[in-house]
Amino acid sequence: MSDELKMSAMIDAFERHVNDLKNNFKTKGITDLANETRLVVFDDSVVVENALVVGEDVNVGGSLVIDKDLVIKGNMNTDHVGFERIAENAAAKAVKLMEGDIEQRLLDQVVERAAATGIDFAQVNVGGQPLVSNGVLSGHIRVTSVTKLGTLSDLDVKGPVNLNGTLFVRDGRIGVNTTTPEMAVTVWDNDICLVAGRRDTNRAFIGTGRRNSLDIGVNQEAAISVDVDGKVTIGELRVGRNRIGFHNQVPGWEGAKGDFILNIDTDSDVLGWRCLGAYRWQTLKISI
Numbered sequence: 090m091s092d093e094l095k096m097s098a099m100i101d102a103f104e105r106h107v108n109d110l111k112n113n114f115k116t117k118g119i120t121d122l123a124n125e126t127r128l129v130v131f132d133d134s135v136v137v138e139n140a141l142v143v144g145e146d147v148n149v150g151g152s153l154v155i156d157k158d159l160v161i162k163g164n165m166n167t168d169h170v171g172f173e174r175i176a177e178n179a180a181a182k183a184v185k186l187m188e189g190d191i192e193q194r195l196l197d198q199v200v201e202r203a204a205a206t207g208i209d210f211a212q213v214n215v216g217g218q219p220l221v222s223n224g225v226l227s228g229h230i231r232v233t234s235v236t237k238l239g240t241l242s243d244l245d246v247k248g249p250v251n252l253n254g255t256l257f258v259r260d261g262r263i264g265v266n267t268t269t270p271e272m273a274v275t276v277w278d279n280d281i282c283l284v285a286g287r288r289d290t291n292r293a294f295i296g297t298g299r300r301n302s303l304d305i306g307v308n309q310e311a312a313i314s315v316d317v318d319g320k321v322t323i324g325e326l327r328v329g330r331n332r333i334g335f336h337n338q339v340p341g342w343e344g345a346k347g348d349f350i351l352n353i354d355t356d357s358d359v360l361g362w363r364c365l366g367a368y369r370w371q372t373l374k375i376s377i
Contacts, residue, residue: 262286271298336362339370 105347110240129136165172213220250258257264264270272286272294281301288294296315297303304311314322326333331347337354344364352360362370 327353340364341368343367344370 124180126189127138129138163228167173167176168211215227218227218229220227220230246258252255255266257270259268259270261269262272263274264277265275267275269275271282272284274285275298276283280299281297283296284298285295286293301318302317303315304313305315306312312324330345331349332344333348335353336350336351337352339362340350344367346364348364349361350370352359358375360373360375364370365371
């Protein structure tokens with residue numbers, strides 16, 4: 090065979106080998122079954138044109154950038170700083186959401202549930218004690234803004250008391266319509282001031298605190314009157330069992346033995362009359 094034929098046969102054999110290598114490329118570590126180009130190798134990068142399937146672990150020396158979704162079907166290492174940062178960011182965003190609309194919706198749901206089913210205060214503790222136990226409020230509740238109470242069986246108040254701007258209790262004294270009582274008890278009614286309390290050692294006082302006249306009586310009728318100068322007027326006086334009074338003629342009413350009526354008629358010599366019982370009156374005359 091001539092040299093030219095040998096060379097041509099060698100070229101044909103080489104081309105067949107190259108074509109066979111292209112079409113059925115396979116080594117101990119690589120098998121190429123693609124019909125089109127799927128892997129492109131550059132000096133600074135490697136491009137995979139289709140899905141990349143890795144049967145074992147993948148170690149990435151640099152950053153891993155994912156343009157689409159990240160799907161994890163197995164476990165995740167939660168001890169790494171990266172996971173901790175993800176958890177912290179998620180928690181911060183959750184709190185931020187709770188402070189807004191979600192928080193309000195949760196509150197609304199709690200209010201609705203409480204209105205529909207009530208609240209079991211037996212499960213509420215204050216200071217380690219039940220808020221309400223057998224109808225008794227916890228002793229840890231010492232300061233409240235309660236505006237209305239029912240009937241109280243006992244009330245102990247330490248400090249000043251103001252009841253509806255009318256009754257004041259302060260420093261061992263009681264004032265009605267006054268915040269500055271002058272004695273143990275002071276009552277103001279418009280321009281009238283009544284007081285009761287200690288005047289001196291072993292001496293009490295009941296009367297007016299200002300220059301006011303004073304009436305003492307029953308059924309809102311004065312029986313004893315004291316004017317501003319201290320003069321006392323008594324409409325009817327009974328000493329012990331006997332009445333002492335004044336009239337201008339012999340009494341015509343039934344009296345008790347010993348009743349004494351003075352005569353106010355100065356033109357008569359009759360001093361007065363003493364009752365002998367029932368309607369019998371003895372005339373007492375002036376003897377000069």
